Amino acid sequence: MESDYLFSSLPIKKVEGILPEIVTDLAVDSRAVNAGGVFVCIKGFTVDGHAYVQKAIDQGARVIVASDTVNVDAEKVAVVYVEDTTRAIALLAPRFFNYPSKQMTMIGVTGTNGKTSVSNMLNSILQQAGEKSAVTGTIGFNLDGVLYETENTTADVLTTQRMISEAVNAGCTTMTMEVSSHGLIEGRLSGTEFDIAVFTNLSHDHLDYHQTMDNYGHAKGLLFAQLGQDLAQSKFGIVNADDSWGRRMKEMTPFPILTYGVHEQADFKAYDLNLTAEGTSFQLRSPVGEFEVSMALIGEFNVYNALATIAALFAKGLEMTEILDGLAVIPAAKGRMERVETDLPLTIYVDYAHSPDAIEKAIQAILPYKNRESKLIFVIGTGGNRDRKKRPIMAEKASIADYVILTTDDPRDEPYDSILSELEAGMKHDQYACIGDREEAVRHAVSVAERGDIIIFAGKGHEDFQIVGKEKLPHSDAKIALDEAGKKFGEGIVEK
Numbered sequence: 001m002e003s004d005y006l007f008s009s010l011p012i013k014k015v016e017g018i019l020p021e022i023v024t025d026l027a028v029d030s031r032a033v034n035a036g037g038v039f040v041c042i043k044g045f046t047v048d049g050h051a052y053v054q055k056a057i058d059q060g061a062r063v064i065v066a067s068d069t070v071n072v073d074a075e076k077v078a079v080v081y082v083e084d085t086t087r088a089i090a091l092l093a094p095r096f097f098n099y100p101s102k103q104m105t106m107i108g109v110t111g112t113n114g115k116t117s118v119s120n121m122l123n124s125i126l127q128q129a130g131e132k133s134a135v136t137g138t139i140g141f142n143l144d145g146v147l148y149e150t151e152n153t154t155a156d157v158l159t160t161q162r163m164i165s166e167a168v169n170a171g172c173t174t175m176t177m178e179v180s181s182h183g184l185i186e187g188r189l190s191g192t193e194f195d196i197a198v199f200t201n202l203s204h205d206h207l208d209y210h211q212t213m214d215n216y217g218h219a220k221g222l223l224f225a226q227l228g229q230d231l232a233q234s235k236f237g238i239v240n241a242d243d244s245w246g247r248r249m250k251e252m253t254p255f256p257i258l259t260y261g262v263h264e265q266a267d268f269k270a271y272d273l274n275l276t277a278e279g280t281s282f283q284l285r286s287p288v289g290e291f292e293v294s295m296a297l298i299g300e301f302n303v304y305n306a307l308a309t310i311a312a313l314f315a316k317g318l319e320m321t322e323i324l325d326g327l328a329v330i331p332a333a334k335g336r337m338e339r340v341e342t343d344l345p346l347t348i349y350v351d352y353a354h355s356p357d358a359i360e361k362a363i364q365a366i367l368p369y370k371n372r373e374s375k376l377i378f379v380i381g382t383g384g385n386r387d388r389k390k391r392p393i394m395a396e397k398a399s400i401a402d403y404v405i406l407t408t409d410d411p412r413d414e415p416y417d418s419i420l421s422e423l424e425a426g427m428k429h430d431q432y433a434c435i436g437d438r439e440e441a442v443r444h445a446v447s448v449a450e451r452g453d454i455i456i457f458a459g460k461g462h463e464d465f466q467i468v469g470k471e472k473l474p475h476s477d478a479k480i481a482l483d484e485a486g487k488k489f490g491e492g493i494v495e496k
């Protein structure tokens with residue numbers, strides 16, 4: 001790209017050295033710099049990108065964008081000084097990729113729970129309806145059936161723009177993105193123009209970062225409200241009318257809104273819910289008539305996810321028959337109340353629930369199918385060095401289960417004891433064990449299970465790793481559980 005055009009998007013303080021006519025690439029990580037590229041020094045939470053300028057130059061950087069003084073050979077490398085490099089990358093990235101979000105229908109999904117499920121439902125139905133579409137979020141970036149790993153639910157602004165651009169180049173006409181409150185606050189969605197914004201719900205999570213629920217709710221609201229020039233701006237809002245923050249979003253939003261719900265008055269309202277272990281059906285009242293909806297997904301929370309999906313696709317212009325036919329054949333999203341298929345005499349689910357509300361919903365979804373003789377065993381883990389206030393509330397919600405195992409998900413640098421004692425404070429009965437090591441905790445869950453019992457492993461969902469200290473170690477709840485159960489029940493395991 002011509003550097004004059006690229007840098008004209010920036011409020012520049014001064015330029016040292018001579019800018020090349022063309023720049024080949026843009027990077028915020030010195031390790032990802034390509035020859036002839038631009039390296040933008042970001043002051044992060046843990047390190048300052050200005051410390052990596054020499055590394056970036058060694059990798060071939062031709063231009064450095066900095067806010068602090070950097071010493072370079074002005075003959076070879078130009079430095080563009082700006083006040084704020086985080087704002088600079090937010091302006092440069094969409095321009096470098098030619099504002100790709102304008103070239104597709106963009107759907108953003110935010111809320112504490114349901115983001116991944118709704119995003120994947122949207123993508124799956126769009127594809128069923130013959131549309132080329134991509135999705136990105138906690139599970140990764142899914143383009144053309146290939147899943148690329150991503151570090152965050154909502155990636156940094158540069159990665160986000162690169163993904164959208166790749167989707168455009170691959171011929172996608174719609175892209176769905178999971179939008180986290182961190183992503184909104186940190187400007188990772190800068191330059192992304194949404195056509196449809198979906199809000200699922202708000203409950204206690206991430207308060208280490210946002211401090212108060214009010215801040216957290218307002219962060220989510222950034223997807224909905226036109227609060228600033230470079231914030232994501234959506235043209236059609238979909239909100240959960242049964243959630244008090246959903247109703248507030250509606251008030252804050254200058255865009256047309258469609259509501260959905262089960263209890264409150266809503267444009268898309270589900271009634272006569274029939275929740276079984278095999279699937280779910282309900283009656284739907286919509287702006288275009290009454291419909292019968294059935295799907296293989298279980299639990300009331302999936303009724304809400306389905307309603308959000310139906311409303312968003314209706315807003316996009318799909319026919320109701322296309323939407324409902326697509327919904328009928330959707331499998332559970334990876335790691336979201338995903339039943340681990342085996343021939344063992346146990347029912348095992350893995351779920352990503354790591355907030356009090358999600359834990360309650362996961363348990364409530366299963367309770368109706370548990371017979372009186374069997375136990376519900378629930379394994380909950382919480383991350384180290386993260387929101388500590390939610391820990392006792394998570395354990396309190398988990399206490400609905402007959403037997404609870406308190407453990408860690410990603411302990412990071414925090415000692416097991418400190419995590420476990422804060423969880424333990426919320427337990428409402430004494431049928432529980434505290435086991436910091438997650439593999440041991442998973443094995444213990446199986447060891448106390450008897451034929452017919454149900455075990456839910458919460459906290460890791462689809463993830464196949466654990467962050468212990470600074471290391472990312474391989475870990476799979478499902479694999480460990482099947483291994484232990486195979487030994488215990490001595491039967492052949494069929495992992496389908």
Ligand SMILES: CC(=O)N[C@H]1[C@@H](OP(=O)(O)OP(=O)(O)OC[C@H]2O[C@@H](n3ccc(=O)[nH]c3=O)[C@H](O)[C@@H]2O)O[C@H](CO)[C@@H](O)[C@@H]1O[C@H](C)C(=O)N[C@@H](C)C(=O)N[C@H](CCC(=O)O)C(=O)O
Pocket residue numbers: 028029030031041042043044045046047048049052151152153154155156180181182183186
């Ligand atoms: C607190 C937070 O949001 N941190 C995010 C932030 O990291 P950071 O500011 O610490 O970055 P840093 O490591 O200090 O690096 C600063 C700069 O130096 C550069 N660098 C660094 C090393 C090097 O060798 N060379 C180099 O150039 C880095 O590329 C970066 O540009 O920027 C990084 C890059 O975008 C993110 O990956 C990182 O998310 C961390 C991993 C994280 O855990 N974030 C969580 C809190 C988060 O964002 N979660 C949400 C919510 C999920 C949900 O809803 O459940 C999410 O969207 O995932």
